[in-house]
Amino acid sequence: MSRLSRKVKRLQRKNSQSHIFLLFLFLLFICGAAFVARLYAIAPVKIMDASMTPKFKEQSIHWMCKLPQCLSKIKEQDIVWLSLKSGETMVRRVLAMPGDSIEITDKGRVRTPHRNYKWKGEDAFIQSQTIYVPKAGDTLYFDKLNEVEQDYILAYLHTHGEKIAIKSTLWQGDREINIDRVGATKIANRQVSLKEVDYLPWQDRYLIELQIRQAEPGNAPIKIKRELFRLKPAKLELTPPPMSSADSTASDSIKTDSVKVAHVDSSKAAKSDSTQNDTTKKDSAVAAPAKPAPPKEEPEKYLDEPLNMIVIEEDCYYMTCIKGSSCPDSRELGYFTHKDFIGRYMEWPDRIKVKVIYPIQRYANRALDYALSLLAPEEEEE
Structure with a gap:
């Protein structure tokens, strides 16, 4: 009888609501952990x-x-x-x-x-x-890097949110020549544009240099050199410089004089306004002045700041x-x-x-x- 009673109790325990609830919580914990x-x-x-x-x-x-x-x-x-x-x-x-x-x-x-x-x-x-x-x-210096490293550093600066600009120049040995000669070259049967030469990958610039060297007389190597600039908003650079003590005292005296003059003129203007009040009301009833047009938002301008020294912040x-x-x-x-x-x-x-x-x-x-x-x-x- 003891064995049978133990089996009955085991079945009752398995079918009890508390046992089912604990099993549900255990499965829920496993699913949540997963x-x-x-x-x-x-x-x-x-x-x-x-x-x-x-x-x-x-x-x-x-x-x-x-x-x-x-x-x-x-x-x-x-x-x-x-x-x-x-x-x-x-x-x-x-x-x-x-x-x-x-x-x-x-x-x-x-x-x-x-x-x-x-x-x-x-x-x-x-x-x-x-x-x-x-x-x-x-600390890297842009003019000391080779063509591949320059491309990689430009990508690094771009991914880190730096606003940069590039200026390319064409050199034959130690002599600078006209950059327009790049426009006479082709890449994949396509004419090269001067607007894209700044951002072409190093392989394309290498092919351009080879084509120009074949067309130019002399043995000096052809090289496309690039300068790097950081773009800064112009409005940050156009803030007025701080005034000296002498300028501040002079400006204060000018302000006090202008206040006195304005006070005298205001008394005269009050009298003239009282006499012309009726006429202005009539004129305003005839034609109301047009509202001035809202000023157009000009695109944000940037100033170029030479950028040659680059500090790497991450591995x-x-x-x-x-x-x-x-x-x-x-x-x-x-x-x-x-x-x-x-x-x-x-x-x-x-x-x-x-x-x-x-x-x-x-x-x-x-x-x-x-x-x-x-x-x-x-x-x-x-």
Whole structure:
């Protein structure tokens, strides 16, 4: 009887309202914890292209850690989930860390402080270049940077909200020549406009220099040099300077004299106004004066301030895809900073998937195929 009574009590406890309520709270807690973890801790990311092959296949899903502990310990060769200013996201690998100098040749050879390898399919660097990846606190001088570094610094300033302007000049050796000669060159069978030469990527400027050098006599190299300016609102620069003590006393005396004169004139004006009051009423009844038109808002004007010294405020990273060509990365977009990081790739979910989930799926598929083969009717022999 004791065993039967225990079973009855167990069944009653399982079917009680308190037990069901506690089970509901437990499931609700599990769902809430999973939702919070999905929102703030980890996230599945789908690779939409073949830019990370063979590491990640196209359309494959991988898990990224979004916790600050994961993003604060980025290392070379880590795979990071990034956000662009346009709102798009992508997954890229860390090629160079802050303070590193890397070299990418026109034959796809990559040299970093950490490794040296051949990058198959790399075709963005039509000229061998050495690139310095700045770290927080570095002071860079724009006129000392090469063409690639200048493009990257311009992108860095743009993403940090700096209003800048560029002025390009054309040089043959140590002699400046007319910049209008750029208009006689072509890129991809298209005439180059003088308005766009300031913001063309370094590859296009290099091709323009080659074309001008072929057309110009002499052996001196052709170079497009750029100057950088910071734009400041003109209204901030046009505020009057503070007056000296002598000017302030003179202005005070002028103000007192003007007050006295105004007081005398006001008494005279009061008498004349009383005599002309009736006539003004009649005139106003005939024709009311037109309201003045509202002043037009003029566009905000800016003043150019030369900008050559640039202080880097954040650590920069050089992020690349694994596949050599046809993928946007630091070669095109420039440096990335911690503000662009969303998450870091976690390897252990993929390991569990490869070592546990995939074998279980294979065994389950084999068992299902075997069961279906047993249930299938045998063909009758003729």
